[in-house]
Amino acid sequence: MKLIERRVSPADSPLAVTTAMVGAAVVAMLITSLLFTLYKANPLQAYFALFHEPFASWRGFGYTLVRTAPLTLIALGTIVSWRSGFGYLGFEGCFVIGAAATSWLALNTAFSSWAFLPLALLLSFAAGAAWAGMVALIRARFGGNEVLISLMMNYVAILIVQYLVSGPMRAPGGVPETALLPRATWLPFILPGTRAHAGILLALLATLLVWVLLRKSRVGYELIVSGLSPSAARFGGINVGARLVFAAFCAGGLGAWAGLVEVLGEQHRLMDGISGGVGFTGIIVALLAKLNPLAVIPAAVLYGGMTVGANAMQRRAGIPSSITFILQSLIVLMVLASDIFRRYRVKLT
């Protein structure tokens, strides 16, 4: 008697999906527990340290929101481009280009704070859109490989910013960074007693916009058709090349907004290495959310929160914070793998 039976179609009720996701996270945590024991730490205490700080303390929660905002924006960019069949990986580049454009505007102009923010949003979006749009043009016009080109262009962007902060935009002093941005340009802090800033509101707004774009608009319909089947899209009278470039504009713009949020909300200056790899972690968040814009927020909160908790864990339990990265990666792997289990059922008779 077979104990495990293949289902006719995967179980896809919300309960089954949630169970699979939670189960996947638990398995990932169990595996990571083995790593904790290597450091002779009690896994329960370690996990308490990891999750208490970011989700149960007011100050830590503020930090969680600070980390969530750029992750969300990058993940949204990933969703728009990937759903359109544009395998863009250049978000590190967009992030630093957006951060640089914002810093330049803040340091070199003197707008009142209510006029500055819209202008900065516009300028950084345009800069990121142009950066990603170049790759899309190469792909649409000459059939270039966007994966390779966008990855390589990350290095170009990072080196440009390195040059800027050690050359034309460098502030006097030992470290290659710009001067502190004028206080009027900073994003307002939104939770008293924390560093949480208005960037999270921008992230929420962008989530809504991307959801409406992909689910409700004609352009979004055409983007998704282009992504799923370019030949069917052409048959349906859709200009696939133009849609690709449009998707790249949105993706690049959203990636640049992540840079803006980081500069105006958290760092308040431009420096080398400002992205800290968020251009790639954002892609992972998009995968964790299964390219669904509405699932990005919880995924980003979880991911951002764990980054914050990692430091607390290192302080309290003496466990290297890098283990958190292993845990994060395991969670993504397990969640992606958990789909297989929804295809089977257990028979207890």
Add this chain to the structure above:
Amino acid sequence: MPAFEMRKIVKRFPGVVANRDVDITIEAGEIHALLGENGAGKSTLMQILYGFHSMDSGSILIDGKPVEIASPRDAIALGIGMVHQEFMLVPRFSVVENTVLGLQGKLDLREAARRLRTLSEQHHLAVDPDAQVQHLPIGVQQRVEILKLLYRDARLLILDEPTAVLTTHEKDQLFTVLRGLRSEGHSIVIVTHKLQEIVDLADRVTVMRDGQVVATVSTRETTEQELARLMVGREVNLRAVKVPVERGKAILRVEGLHVRDEVGQEKVRGVTLDVHAGEIVGIAGVDGNGQSQLAEAIMHLRPADKGRIFLHDREVTRLTVAQHRAFGLAYVPADRRHVGAVTEMSIADNAILGSQGKHTKGPFLNTRKIREHAEKLITRFGVRATSIATKAGKLSGGNLQKLILGREILEDAAAMVVEQPTRGLDVGAIESIWAELLAQRERGKAILLISAELEELMNLADRIAVMFEGRIVGILNAASVTTEKLGLMISGLSEES
């Protein structure tokens, strides 16, 4: 005692029972046809016999003795061979290299070639063992597949839809070869849904429907009409009724069109034709003679090198696909799953492909209008689906084609290009697709029908243009042409007299 016997075969796939207590016997020296609509379970049954699928229960007997067939290797060892619809040949290898591919033991190509030559002469296959497969016509490639099986001493040859890609002439040659093999005591199973061939060729026919055998009959005691009824489960009309329609003015005109394919080869070489209102113009031809490129160029999915295309006397040669659609041209492509529809999207989403601009409210999609449109589409054209939220990929070929054809018809375009509308569909679906096309003709639409099925063209078209190697070699009046004449012309053996 039958040479091959399958008893009480049961095979379940997720969601369907593909074979339900199926019994079939195949005698030595018999051509046995396995007939059924798509999804009736005939391919599954043969794949079980060939070791591709395992069965859930049942037994297989050869010469009365039960055997285990766990893989194609087992099947070959037991003398069972299969020619798939898509040939499994390495194009750059020679015939003999293809033949020995996968065999165990010492590799002696010269000896193998000698044996192949003997086999080829013995069975009148006329295959040169040293020829490279990529240079051989489709009909000869098929003979190579048969030769491969004979080389492996197969006693039972299973041929899956063997005539789908053949010209009339090649088909006749194949039938001669198969009759020869039968007289030498080989057993042959042909899996097909073409009734006429069965009556011509087979000794007995087993008809399957919904995973079950509905009848096994001798072809001498049955008719096409009877077989169609058994296969579909109700009376079917094999002849379309064409009422006279007043021919209107020319809607779609093509002048001196030249088109290249992806690799730069000129596939359409100076095609000129016109399609009038209330008329179906058929394009006959064996696949690969430029028909697809012609259709794509008319819709501007592929640029034309030279020549002009007119729609209502307005030149549209260089206009975009969207503009073609706006000026009244609809298109039903041959590739239903990759071009005509997006299989991963819902029926509702597919229902507006091509007319997405008409289902909007400002920049947003008008969900209510889309829902109404999709509901209307599936009701009006009889698309069998649980709901409009079902993914289009889950529809059967016939239902998907009804969805695509219906969508293009609802566009109400003055002209329509329809490519291979019934390829791979079963009799029931063909009947309703033909009726829809004729209804459009009666409504005064201009239809260009590209088909490899001569029956279809003779039934539907008013005029038939024969395309061979990129040229129109003759335009015939459908009322006065014979299948034989058309068959010769599409093989390039006869020009219009």
